[in-house]
Amino acid sequence: MDLGAMLKGKGVLVTGASSGLGAHFARLAARNGARVVIAARRKAKLEALATELKALGAAGVLVLEMDVGDDAAIRAGFEAIDADGGPVDVVVNNAGVGGDGAAIDMSPADFDSTVQINLRGVWLTATEAARRWRDAKRGGAIINIASILGERVMHHVVPYAATKAAVIQMTKGLALEWARYGIRVNAIAPGYILTDINDAYFATEAGQAMIKRVPMRRLGRADELDGAWLLLATEASSWMTGSVIAVDGGHLVSSL
């Protein structure tokens, strides 16, 4: 089964596409001939990526300056997609922030902003897409980018871990409610992959020590998510919904 070929001509929205995993997913979709919608706050980075995606073979590229913490921006983003060729087929809820720090010293504002982006942003983006798919009587696929921190914990990431646990539970609940509309909602729970969100941490001794606790003894590469991502984005997973796929070098099963 050629999963990449199944993406040809499909519309794929990736939030948080201006760097890291989001930019990687956008390139993967473009290389397979999808119409790609890239969204984030840093428009200049998206514009540069758009040029690259066209060269890679994207069937079309739309840049959306869209803050997932802002309801009006999300609505406007989906209206721009409607005006540009209609609903996409796949929505990748990838935008996220780290929100690191000792819980005891965190301000309510720090907590709120992590929830606003990592959790509420997923909810708003998913529901905007689902209403369109339901009204058009067509299905769609949502991929939520959760984290192994949605299932286990470590120091200094409490709001982040709590939002990712909630994203996993939201994935299951939305899958249950939307199966009747042909909308599949699944999640990927990546382990650690070096990006802007964690490069400062992996430059520390604690970060390096943590890599030794991953059963495979290394960080992952973005392309090691491709198999799970292509599976969930295409009809290859037509009977999967509410599933969470961990891709983590065995980190979730590390010894206690």
Ligand SMILES: NC(=O)c1ccc[n+]([C@@H]2O[C@H](COP(=O)([O-])OP(=O)(O)OC[C@H]3O[C@@H](n4cnc5c(N)ncnc54)[C@H](OP(=O)(O)O)[C@@H]3O)[C@@H](O)[C@H]2O)c1
């Ligand atoms: N890297 C890992 O090890 C790892 C592991 C598990 C899960 N994840 C998850 O993977 C996703 C991508 O993270 P990454 O590692 O690729 O980090 P990253 O390079 O920092 O990317 C985060 C992306 O989210 C976007 N973003 C942040 N706040 C946003 C907002 N309010 N509205 C719209 N976009 C926003 C950023 O774009 P702008 O700043 O331009 O808006 C950026 O494109 C996150 O959900 C993260 O939690 C990562």
